[in-house]
Amino acid sequence: MDGDFYIDYFIKHKLPNCDCFVEKRDDKIVSVAYAKKIDIYVGNTLMQVPFLTGVATDSAYRHQGLAKKLLNESCEHYKNLGMPFILLHPFNHDFYRKQDYVTVSNMVNINTVKLKTIMHKPIQKLAIEPLKQTDFLICLTLYNEFTKNLVGYHKRDNDYYQILFAEHFGDSGKGYLLLDNGMPFGYLLHDGKNVRELIIPTLVNVEFPPNIILNNAVISPEIFLQNKLPVPPLQEHTMGRVGDVFAILKNAFYNQNFSGTFSFNTNNQSFETTVVNGRYVKTSLLTDYNPHLPSEKDILLAFFGNNKSVLLFNNAFTVYNMFILDTY
Numbered sequence: 001m002d003g004d005f006y007i008d009y010f011i012k013h014k015l016p017n018c019d020c021f022v023e024k025r026d027d028k029i030v031s032v033a034y035a036k037k038i039d040i041y042v043g044n045t046l047m048q049v050p051f052l053t054g055v056a057t058d059s060a061y062r063h064q065g066l067a068k069k070l071l072n073e074s075c076e077h078y079k080n081l082g083m084p085f086i087l088l089h090p091f092n093h094d095f096y097r098k099q100d101y102v103t104v105s106n107m108v109n110i111n112t113v114k115l116k117t118i119m120h121k122p123i124q125k126l127a128i129e130p131l132k133q134t135d136f137l138i139c140l141t142l143y144n145e146f147t148k149n150l151v152g153y154h155k156r157d158n159d160y161y162q163i164l165f166a167e168h169f170g171d172s173g174k175g176y177l178l179l180d181n182g183m184p185f186g187y188l189l190h191d192g193k194n195v196r197e198l199i200i201p202t203l204v205n206v207e208f209p210p211n212i213i214l215n216n217a218v219i220s221p222e223i224f225l226q227n228k229l230p231v232p233p234l235q236e237h238t239m240g241r242v243g244d245v246f247a248i249l250k251n252a253f254y255n256q257n258f259s260g261t262f263s264f265n266t267n268n269q270s271f272e273t274t275v276v277n278g279r280y281v282k283t284s285l286l287t288d289y290n291p292h293l294p295s296e297k298d299i300l301l302a303f304f305g306n307n308k309s310v311l312l313f314n315n316a317f318t319v320y321n322m323f324i325l326d327t328y
Helices: 004-017 066-080 093-097 133-147 158-170 221-226 245-251 296-303 311-315
Strands: 018-025 028-042 045-057 085-088 106-108 114-116 126-130 174-180 183-190 195-199 205-207 234-236 239-242 260-266 269-276 279-285
Touching: 004 018, 004 028, 004 045, 004 158, 018 045, 018 066, 028 066, 045 066, 066 085, 093 239, 133 158, 133 183, 133 195, 158 174, 239 296, 245 279, 245 296, 260 296
Parallel strands: 045 085
Antiparallel strands: 018 028, 028 045, 085 239, 106 234, 114 205, 126 174, 174 183, 183 195, 260 269, 269 279
């Protein structure tokens, strides 16, 4: 489903920085999974996690469990390295659900030419210009100003944007630069029908040209709720799989007013975690297994702010949404 330019660019520029997991038959690589370590912000701390960027099996060797084998091997590899979880943007959510992945963020499907969010101040003189590949420095500046400190947004730099723009425009992508009184305040990347990425300061009221339909933009539901707009149906987006659950607990956001313990199950064992004044203290093994406790998947969902099914965490975790405006 990827364009030829993207595939070529991936092999040349991204593959050297990826971990590669392969399965061979008769000295031929027939199944592969790539994972690139990315840095994401957790509060003021940078956390490194693996992000699966390519899973593929030769058509002649499919339906033999090879991809599943590689996914399990890669997960075990990163768990042994102490990495909390593995993330990916899947083509098929149902397939990855069978591989112990859970959905940790959702998309709001926007099928309208108007995009509304909350506003710091009214836009005085809006201009929308075509985005050029050479505008990557402007977009990096906008990212640093408006998006860098969002919880869970991965770290970006000059090289990242050059690669992103080379891929996007080389694969026939398009974009718009948003300006107010001649000053850039946001940008939009799209492939002609779907939004790939949208970065704006929270709080802008923008009307795009009528020939641009915004589909699959990733917008935090809170933006709609705070602006008292109806929330469109959510679509599954980013998925995650638990690596080292103890690393998740150590790096989770806890309510500063919370002191106490909560328990969870993993691998048919029960554990108890202690938090004092919002600070993680320890996790210890319980002697009795309780099958009714939350699972390690519930811990992962709570970390990503999806804790509706785990009421226990409402008193322990401060709710956050990850990858709020990122579709890539």
